[in-house]
Amino acid sequence: MSSLLKGVNLYLIGMMGVGKTTVGRLLAQQLGYGFVDTDNVIVQAAGKSINELFADKGEAAFRQLESDVLAQVCAFTKLTIATGGGIVLKRENWGYLHHGLIVWLDAPVELILARLAEDTTRPLLQDTDPQDKLRSLLEQRKPLYSQADLRITVQAEETPEQTAARIMEAIPTVLKPEVSQVHN
Numbered sequence: 778m779s780s781l782l783k784g785v786n787l788y789l790i791g792m793m794g795v796g797k798t799t800v801g802r803l804l805a806q807q808l809g810y811g812f813v814d815t816d817n818v819i820v821q822a823a824g825k826s827i828n829e830l831f832a833d834k835g836e837a838a839f840r841q842l843e844s845d846v847l848a849q850v851c852a853f854t855k856l857t858i859a860t861g862g863g864i865v866l867k868r869e870n871w872g873y874l875h876h877g878l879i880v881w882l883d884a885p886v887e888l889i890l891a892r893l894a895e896d897t898t899r900p901l902l903q904d905t906d907p908q909d910k911l912r913s914l915l916e917q918r919k920p921l922y923s924q925a926d927l928r929i930t931v932q933a934e935e936t937p938e939q940t941a942a943r944i945m946e947a948i949p950t951v952l953k954p955e956v957s958q959v960h961n
């Protein structure tokens with residue numbers, strides 16, 4: 778599979794809690810790729826948690842850091858990149874994402890809520906009504922996530938390994954044929 782992708786980066790996009798980080802790590806192992814998580818790079822570089830960054834500098838500053846990280850990582854090849862849920866919001870980010878193959882991990886709001894019920898590390902979910910917040914974020918972002926090359930709907934009962942396996946199976950269906958193959 779890694780020779781099939783020919784070093785092209787794999788970008789995972791989707792709402793918080795769908796499993797981009799968890800599944801992305803597994804995919805990187807299976808592809809023989811490196812793994813990068815844009816949220817983690819930001820946290821490491823800033824020396825602050827995402828909650829602290831949102832509180833101290835605001836969401837706009839976080840989004841700028843996110844774009845800066847994406848611009849840096851897209852210069853490399855053979856990477857699986859788990860992105861932050863809001864990476865799709867900036868138009869300039871799509872110029873970077875489209876250097877690679879983009880996979881949208883989609884999941885129902887109920888599943889995301891169940892997964893993140895005890896999690897306090899997503900500042901946008903620290904809301905009086907997290908379910909309503911998630912719904913409106915998803916509505917706003919759906920047209921953006923839809924620009925991915927591949928949409929994988931995460932099932933409640935499946936393991937990260939099973940999700941990763943379905944992605945590996947689906948990748949060949951969206952790879953562009955090589956020019957030489959087109960002419961043969």
Ligand SMILES: Nc1ncnc2c1ncn2[C@@H]1O[C@H](COP(=O)(O)OP(=O)(O)OP(=O)(O)O)[C@@H](O)[C@H]1O
Pocket residue numbers: 791792793794795796797798799800816859860861862892893899935936937938940
């Ligand atoms: N298939 C799965 N089954 C059960 N739990 C899962 C599965 N995949 C991920 N999780 C759990 O759901 C939570 C969120 O997963 P993860 O951090 O990978 O999401 P994410 O898409 O990277 O979110 P974010 O955009 O906020 O970084 C974690 O606690 C993780 O262990």
Ligand SMILES: O=C(O)C1=C[C@@H](O)[C@@H](O)[C@H](O)C1
Pocket residue numbers: 792793816827860861862863864898899900901
């Ligand atoms: O969906 C979002 O906007 C976010 C998702 C996380 O990955 C983090 O990037 C941050 O919590 C914001």
Ligand SMILES: [Mg+2]
Pocket residue numbers: 797798799814816859860861
């Ligand atoms: Mg993540």
